[in-house]
Amino acid sequence: MRPKIYLFGDSITEESFSNGGWGASLANHFSRTADIVVRGYSGYNTRWAVKVLDKVFPAMDEAAPMAVTVFFGANDACLDDRYAAFQHVPLDEYKQNLRFIFSFLKSLSGGGIEHLTNLQDLHISHCDLLDLEEKENMPWKSLHSLSSLRLRYLPKLVNLPEGLQHVTTLRSLCIHSCKKLKTLCSLQSLTELVIHWCNKELRDRCREPDGEDWPKIRHISHLDIR
Incomplete structure (x- = not known):
């Protein structure tokens, strides 16, 4: 089974395979060594990302990702007094959510960089x-x-x-x-x-x-x- 690199994030990640996108460039670069798996969720902030972690990444009895990019923050930074206030996440919670995401990823078994x-x-x-x-x-x-x-x-x-x-x-x-x-x-x-x-x-x-x-x-x- 080929190793996998997961791209996890908001719409910037979801649209990364558009013409000239950075996800497409990664897929081209690793075309012979790894599969690029896009898990982009338009509009998501870190609060919502935490809730879907176990659905996005493989179960513990499957091969762990070789690498993961985590690209959230644009929606978290929405102003809390504007129309997108429902997406706003306070800075302290944003940091806490990122730490939780990183801890979850580190808990996945298997190697990575050696591939x-x-x-x-x-x-x-x-x-x-x-x-x-x-x-x-x-x-x-x-x-x-x-x-x-x-x-x-x-x-x-x-x-x-x-x-x-x-x-x-x-x-x-x-x-x-x-x-x-x-x-x-x-x-x-x-x-x-x-x-x-x-x-x-x-x-x-x-x-x-x-x-x-x-x-x-x-x-x-x-x-x-x-």
């Missing part, structure tokens, strides 16, 4: 709850085609993903505003490393010539650490 063997560029940004540490199975080592990785605004990122050191195709790594990142692993294939606005401890570890992590990065031709 993206043809993925070349990956950008992960502004994910407050995302924890990339997976020490048992090291799914990152399966990304045999990954050449560029961007990690931005990940407050839970303490260490780089286990297994990333085995991705021999990785050439470019950019890390931005990951305030808790403590250290780097050895990435011998890198030709570019950019680290901006993380923390002083990491900068000191990467300092030439006596930083603790300097031996891991001294071979990289383009270094930009600030």
